[in-house]
Amino acid sequence: GQQVMQIPQYQHVQEGEDFTTYCNSSTTLSNIQWYKQRPGGHPVFLIQLVKSGEVKKQKRLTFQFGEAKKNSSLHITATQTTDVGTYFCAGSSNDYKLSFGAGTTVTVRA
Amino acid sequence: SQTIHQWPATLVQPVGSPLSLECTVEGTSNPNLYWYRQAAGRGLQLLFYSVGIGQISSEVPQNLSASRPQDRQFILSSKKLLLSDSGFYLCAWSGGSNEQFFGPGTRLTVL
Numbered sequence: 001g002q003q004v005m006q007i008p009q010y011q012h013v014q015e016g017e018d019f020t021t022y023c024n025s026s027t028t029l030s031n032i033q034w035y036k037q038r039p040g041g042h043p044v045f046l047i048q049l050v051k052s053g054e055v056k057k058q059k060r061l062t063f064q065f066g067e068a069k070k071n072s073s074l075h076i077t078a079t080q081t082t083d084v085g086t087y088f089c090a091g092s093s094n095d096y097k098l099s100f101g102a103g104t105t106v107t108v109r110a
Numbered sequence: 111s112q113t114i115h116q117w118p119a120t121l122v123q124p125v126g127s128p129l130s131l132e133c134t135v136e137g138t139s140n141p142n143l144y145w146y147r148q149a150a151g152r153g154l155q156l157l158f159y160s161v162g163i164g165q166i167s168s169e170v171p172q173n174l175s176a177s178r179p180q181d182r183q184f185i186l187s188s189k190k191l192l193l194s195d196s197g198f199y200l201c202a203w204s205g206g207s208n209e210q211f212f213g214p215g216t217r218l219t220v221l
Contacts, residue, residue, distance in 0.1 A: 096142050
């Protein structure tokens with residue numbers, strides 16, 4: 001079945017620095033979604049990418065979908081303490097289900 | 111606007127006891143509904159999903175079951191809990207746009 005791998009598992013970032021988390025699928029995806037889960041909370045939808053090579057930005061967050069629609073990345077610039085949490089990518093292959101990556105847990109050093 | 115409710119928020123149950131977790135969605139009709147389990151510090155494992163009343167698809171063989179008695183109600187059950195059933199159970203719904211909206215979750219501890 002479809003597998004979505006996400007790296008790194010943990011990301012310790014100095015406040016103000018940039019970082020990137022990567023997501024790779026074993027199969028071609030119809031779309032990829034990104035979610036954020038704050039400590040003790042539930043996952044919250046951030047964005048969906050559908051087109052090959054698509055790039056979307058939300059303030060300091062930049063999301064990219066690969067040309068082959070098998071990989072994606074989330075880049076955060078000028079990390080703030082509000083960015084703390086776990087970021088999940090989730091891929092879909094033309095059905096109702098999402099396959100979630102294991103997540104990247106981000107901690108920020110002030 | 112749409113809202114999703116889950117209860118209880120936390121639950122401590124002895125091994126071998128039954129389980130019933132309920133999830134309801136408001137403000138939408140005919141949603142796709144999902145149950146996930148999240149072990150501590152881990153990702154989301156899809157347990158069941160439903161595209162309509164009485165339609166349940168199971169993703170992982172286990173001692174859990176799900177039912178959808180009404181359009182916006184999704185129930186997760188077990189006849190006898192195991193220690194390995196401990197975790198954070200999340201219900202989610204999706205509509206035509208495919209993104210999923212999660213409920214607040216139930217933290218289950220089986221002792």
